[in-house]
Amino acid sequence: MSLPVWIAIGLLGGIGALGRFFVDGVVAARTALDFPLGTLVVNLSGAMLLGLLVGLGLKGTALVLAGTATLGSYTTFSTWMLETQRLVEDGEATLAAANVVISLVVGVSAAALGRLIGAHV
Amino acid sequence: MNHDCLKLTTYFGERHRTATQFVADALLDLYGRKELEVSIMMRGAEGFGRGHRLRTDRILTLSEDLPMVTVAVDTRTRIENLLDEVMSIKRHGLVTLERARMLTGEVGAVALPEELHEATKLTIYVGRQEQISGTPAFVAVCELLHRRGIAGATALLGVDGTAHGVREWARFFGRNAEVPMMIIAVGAGEQIARVLPELGVLLGRPLLTLERVRVCKRDGELLSPPTSLPATDERGLAIWQKLMVYASEQARHGRSPLHVALVRRLRQTGAGGATCLRGVWGFHGDHAPHGDRLLQLRRHVPLVTIIVDTPERIADSFEIVDELTDEAGLVTSEMVPAMASLAEGRRQRGGLRLARHRF
Numbered sequence: 159m160s161l162p163v164w165i166a167i168g169l170l171g172g173i174g175a176l177g178r179f180f181v182d183g184v185v186a187a188r189t190a191l192d193f194p195l196g197t198l199v200v201n202l203s204g205a206m207l208l209g210l211l212v213g214l215g216l217k218g219t220a221l222v223l224a225g226t227a228t229l230g231s232y233t234t235f236s237t238w239m240l241e242t243q244r245l246v247e248d249g250e251a252t253l254a255a256a257n258v259v260i261s262l263v264v265g266v267s268a269a270a271l272g273r274l275i276g277a278h279v
Numbered sequence: 280m281n282h283d284c285l286k287l288t289t290y291f292g293e294r295h296r297t298a299t300q301f302v303a304d305a306l307l308d309l310y311g312r313k314e315l316e317v318s319i320m321m322r323g324a325e326g327f328g329r330g331h332r333l334r335t336d337r338i339l340t341l342s343e344d345l346p347m348v349t350v351a352v353d354t355r356t357r358i359e360n361l362l363d364e365v366m367s368i369k370r371h372g373l374v375t376l377e378r379a380r381m382l383t384g385e386v387g388a389v390a391l392p393e394e395l396h397e398a399t400k401l402t403i404y405v406g407r408q409e410q411i412s413g414t415p416a417f418v419a420v421c422e423l424l425h426r427r428g429i430a431g432a433t434a435l436l437g438v439d440g441t442a443h444g445v446r447e448w449a450r451f452f453g454r455n456a457e458v459p460m461m462i463i464a465v466g467a468g469e470q471i472a473r474v475l476p477e478l479g480v481l482l483g484r485p486l487l488t489l490e491r492v493r494v495c496k497r498d499g500e501l502l503s504p505p506t507s508l509p510a511t512d513e514r515g516l517a518i519w520q521k522l523m524v525y526a527s528e529q530a531r532h533g534r535s536p537l538h539v540a541l542v543r544r545l546r547q548t549g550a551g552g553a554t555c556l557r558g559v560w561g562f563h564g565d566h567a568p569h570g571d572r573l574l575q576l577r578r579h580v581p582l583v584t585i586i587v588d589t590p591e592r593i594a595d596s597f598e599i600v601d602e603l604t605d606e607a608g609l610v611t612s613e614m615v616p617a618m619a620s621l622a623e624g625r626r627q628r629g630g631l632r633l634a635r636h637r638f
Contacts, residue, residue: 179340182340186338187332187333187341192337192535192543196338197338197339197340237339240339241337241338244336248528248536248578249531249536250535252534
């Protein structure tokens with residue numbers, strides 16, 4: 159990979175992180191539920207977008223930049239895990255289980271849906 | 280020393296800044312410079328205030344501006360001399376002044392003034408890693424209070440503060456031995472008076488305050504509603520009131536932790552604000568003192584939720600508190616003789632002249 163690609167990964171990663179911070183913040187501030195909805199929205203929308211890009215036929219460097227760099231730093235595994243652990247700690251076993259199951263089931267479906275849409279555009 | 284003192288409490292956000300530094304640091308620098316007898320800064324676990332934005336350490340995005348509370352106690356003159364500077368630090372938040380009696384040095388038999396007889400809130404300040412014959416001081420103190428039948432005690436960890444006039448703050452690396460902790464205990468006046476000399480012996484260099492409270496509820500049992508207070512005293516100075524709800528992190532209302540349900544309901548019903556502080560050790564009722572263990576799934580620490588407002592709105596908030604603490608929790612009420620709220624650094628309402636009201 160060339161130097162410009164390395165630099166672009168850094169920049170797009172930064173943009174992805176800002177996007178997450180913004181979306182998560184807006185959702186969390188508006189809902190303020192006991193459930194970490196902001197993180198869920200970020201992860202689901204990220205999964206769908208990545209599916210869409212793959213469906214559109216993005217490959218090689220373009221996919222690295224859009225997928226790994228931008229959406230990779232937009233979505234967050236660590237926050238999902240930490241917030242689930244906090245729910246368990248608070249004794250919210252049902253919400254913790256829901257956070258894992260919904261993220262997985264809806265997340266995989268969102269990625270599949272994104273691919274489907276991308277392939278038919 | 281047995282002084283009539285003032286307790287100055289400030290509530291604000293962790294991320295609030297002045298032109299040059301964080302509000303929290305500005306306040307504690309001031310307390311350190313003035314060598315206050317005792318002060319402590321604590322980070323809240325959850326809460327909301329002006330603007331009704333919820334902050335909680337349960338969700339990562341909502342945890343970047345947690346509520347902060349600082350408490351400072353010294354003689355009336357020394358606290359009053361500090362107020363202009365405290366108020367000149369621009370921020371959003373609340374400032375309250377409460378009357379307290381401070382005991383330091385030799386603590387002998389204490390005859391409590393009549394007003395402290397109903398119920399007394401005893402606050403004990405110890406160092407974070409202070410030891411008493413091999414046991415952490417806060418554990419030893421809770422143990423003694425529990426043995427003597429005090430209704431409840433909660434040990435809260437400070438991140439900065441002064442003790443005996445010397446600044447001590449927590450560093451990322453370092454032993455943080457003297458960073459102050461506060462242990463808040465509530466009990467019958469006579470019981471508290473009896474335990475004071477024992478605490479004096481236990482601690483060697485005790486730093487204690489006593490305040491008047493009313494125990495409203497204990498373990499779901501309604502003992503007496505908050506004192507009904509007028510809106511102003513005879514001179515027209517506003518009177519405020521404070522509710523404190525002590526419960527374990529395990530206490531629940533429905534399916535949610537009690538403090539979470541409480542903050543949510545208070546916020547929905549338009550209460551002015553609420554702040555939760557998570558303790559590290561404590562007990563209430565008959566349970567043995569408890570805290571977190573190394574390997575555990577759930578947390579076992581005590582939580583304190585603080586609500587300050589006008590007597591009228593406190594009466595409304597108490598209805599919610601009463602409903603939610605149907606099984607667990609210790610609820611106390613206190614009169615707050617002065618409160619001021621700040622927005623954009625300007626005083627919004629209230630003032631810091633002390634109201635006087637006998638009840």
